[in-house]
Amino acid sequence: MGNVSRDLTVNQEWVKQRFEKCDDILKRQVFLDDGKQEGYLVYVEVTVSNLMLEEHVIGLSDVQPLEGYEQAEAALLAGNGILFLEGDDTVYKISSKGYPGIGVSKAESEKVMRGSREGFTESEKVNVALIRKRLRDPRMKVQEQTVGSRSHTMTALVYMEDLVYPRLLDTIRERMSAYEIDGILDSGMLEQLTEKHWLSPFPQFQSTERPDRAAAAVLEGRIVLAVDHSPTVLIFPSDYNSFFQTSDDWYNRFEAASFARFLRFFAAILAMSFPAVYVAVTSWHTSLLPTNLILSMAAARQGVPFPSLGEVLLMEISFELIREAGIRLPGPIGNTIGIVGGLIIGQSAVAANVVSPIVVIVVAFTALCSFAIPNEEFASAFRLLKYGCMFMGAWLGLYGVLLSYLWVLIHLSHLNSFGIPYLMPYVASDLNGYEDEKDSLLRFPFRMLTRRPVFARRDARVKLRKKG
């Protein structure tokens, strides 16, 4: 777009052409130094305080010189004021509060029993500040970059300079610049663009709404990618294990944390396969169940017109509908419809002999299991795979279920997140001397977690040592 001209009228002309029919962008002629110096101020309405501009103009503001129209435009659209001066080929950015947004509030998801309640906001700047608030170290670097040819969405890479592998930074920059997109409206869009295995149902970025979780990731040598307008930041590299961790795992005692972790892992397996096992056992392997149970199950199925696969499918889809409806409806109604829908549909279906009572138990238990997985995106993968698993179970019994597990396992074994094997530390944990296993299925006592995970640089993995 070229360099800024010394001639103010040329600059004014450029602004008028560039922002023609942009009524939200205000342009004002200003005079400084007792009217000796003529200037031209441009800003987005609402983002810059009018009071500040009228009374102090630039005296009390944070001013930063910029070069060229391109930088000027970016600064303006980011919510700052820009000032052109007559006879000066530099344009000045007057920092301001930026666009309005929701302030810092409680994290809606990833709730914890113990630990900070703070959640990320929709402003990238605030989100970075929330991480900085927790890590007051100059080695924590923040590198901003705009993405989107029309949205000019501001993104920030947050990392610890001495912990992160430089190649990781290069990789993410390469991937971010590999596509030209008109607009990035949420971190989810950027996530899908920069994932290597984009057909996989499993996420390769960890997402979080919690600043303490992001700060912990930075301390592990990982990189946080904050995207403007998104209250969810992305963390990479990620592995299977990190999707099962919650913030309070490290705040609670190790026994309780380990138990919770174990439960989550178990829940993930059941979320994918419990209905399939039910179908397989009732259709193929009745010998696995004790006689009394199989007799009562047979009695409960008396009069049910569908095969067991049919009734499980029916209930599962009903449940997904209730869930979907609950999300879209306003808060109190959403909660209500979940309970009422579940109860009414379940009970009515049993009363009408459409499904057997045991299926309601199976579906409800599976739903509980899927909710026990802390990361929603990750849980969705299991919820989707459940259907494939069910069909395989109905077709080939437990052999089919085993094949489904094998598919998932082989797929996950091949998956990696920015070069880190996805199944770390259950595979290849020798890369970090088997240290990562101490914080995986079980969480070892805090004093034993002396090393950072494999994400951090090899020479900077010690994180805890006793003084003296």
Add this chain to the structure above:
Amino acid sequence: MFSGNQKISCRQLYRGYTAGLISLGALLAPLAMNRENLTQIVFALLLLGGWLLGTVYVPRPASPWIRMLSYLHYWVIGTMAARMTGLLIQEFLLDGTALWLILGWFYLFCFYNLYKGAECRGRVGEILFPFFIVLLLFLTAMMWGEIELERCFDLRPSLGARQLQAGYQLFCWLGAVQGLWYLRGQTAPEGSFKRTVGKIWLTGAAVILAFSVFSYCIYGDAGHTGLVFPMASVMTLAHFPGKVVGRLDALFVFAWVIGLFLLCSTLFAPLKDGEPGTREKYLMFALLAASFAAALNPACMDWGQDFLYMISTPLQILILFCMGLRRLGKGGRKTLLAAALALFPALLLTGCGGQELEERSLVMAVSVDPGQEEAYHLTFGFGASEDDPEEPFETEAGSMQEAKDAYYDRFQKQMDFNHLKNFYFSEKILDLEEMGPLLEELQTDGAYSRGTSVYITEGAASDEARLEEQPESGTPLHRILNAWYNEEFCRIPLITEDHLYKGEISWPYSE
């Protein structure tokens, strides 16, 4: 950053190959298990140990021809192992489902695992191993109430050509882990390769021996009679105390499915470092499709075993030997040659299992009549040419072995039962207590073909054994043994004193 180097960690190597070795060994070793055959299992494991020891010192072959021969060897074992897996699944999980469907899925997933490359395959093995071990341990725990430890005292060593031969055959199967050789230099850290191979052998050998003894403690000598896989069949006995759940065989069979899946994945894997290229993937698909077609044919097990015992394993040994010689250098070769020359006369002195034809007597028929003082009156009819007829041998003995020893003492010849056509049991002996020990001996001694016909005689059975023309329409021996051990009945043809058939009688119970 960490992926994509296509190196296999030593833990992955250990887990993948140990699972393969255990799953195959724990299925096959108990098949041979009786009070004497522990020797052959130990022999097989020692042979395997020797082989693996060789592979850690001898560089892997670089020649594409040798690699091709080795791949063929693994492909054959893999095909047989896949068929075994299919049969196991059919037997314990999907009764009534077509084998092609079961194997089709199995092969599809094998291909998927191979398609993703060595690194992925290693990780899959690493993850599945704990599940495999937990299932085996769980099975052992659930079966603990069924075993009779005092049976261990019946075990005894038995050295003989038959034991060595059977041991060699078992080694041929266990040689499924010979592919370890081709992973030399592909593991990280490379220095731990030797130790890892040693660990694989130690763990595998210990578990196979333990499962063999375990199986013997459950079945005794009857373990391998009429059962597809004794260790797998034993799963039907597994149960939780208090019958909290039903039969657990459908669960425990997963241990073998997992183990054999990992084994087949390593056997069908290309013998090269890194991820296979597109052409190799197509080739791999074709090879797996061919293996699938072969595995559907029941005869593949016979062909495969013949190929394995007589061609591919000796070739593998030869390759290892030659490569070892090359590594030894000139001085080493001379030393080895000197040692071989020194050992050669000793080998001649000790002799081996082979025997000249003239030193054998081909038994065509055996008759059993009641003898005196709990002994049998045994008559052995021999096949012979018209020019050199051989008189039947009659003796009173407490067992078949005693009779064989007596024959050898008298004629300095071994009785060869490889061509045995018929057994004749006198009607009078059927209800005697001595029948039990005799059947047990017939079952446990692999010398007698399970297909040998059995007849009952009204008069003296010895008359029938003397006949030159032997009939071939009796009840197969394995049916008699099954009926005896499973407490069922079977029908056996009855022959009168006039050598005429008089219908069939039901034994040991009436219908």
